[in-house]
Amino acid sequence: MTSLTPFPATPGPDTVMFQRPELNQILSLYGRMVAAGEWRDYAISALRDAAVFSIFRRAAEQPLYRIEKRPKLRNRQGQYVVVGMDGQILKRGHDLRMVLRVLERKLIRAVD
Numbered sequence: 001m002t003s004l005t006p007f008p009a010t011p012g013p014d015t016v017m018f019q020r021p022e023l024n025q026i027l028s029l030y031g032r033m034v035a036a037g038e039w040r041d042y043a044i045s046a047l048r049d050a051a052v053f054s055i056f057r058r059a060a061e062q063p064l065y066r067i068e069k070r071p072k073l074r075n076r077q078g079q080y081v082v083v084g085m086d087g088q089i090l091k092r093g094h095d096l097r098m099v100l101r102v103l104e105r106k107l108i109r110a111v112d
Helices: 020-035 097-112
Strands: 039-044 051-056 065-069 081-084 087-093
Touching: 020 051, 020 097, 065 097, 081 097, 087 097
Parallel strands: none
Antiparallel strands: 039 051, 051 065, 065 081, 081 087
């Protein structure tokens, strides 16, 4: 008797995902910005070459910011990047906490 496997023997193409510590840092900042009334919604995408955390003021809009993880750029300019609404790169680097600081400055301005 032969056994059937419900899944293909070879896995599909790998996707890039945020690891739990990375996601904790991003969600911590997101929670503070929601509490300040600046952000309202988010979306997470796992693509072949990047993981993207998109931040929205309203769900029907295009994202205000995108936090991207691109492991292929790890040895060059850094795998983390914050991209603005207009596509401009606001900050890029190897350390996620340092890259997210560009958005934390906006939290300080929003509270003051």
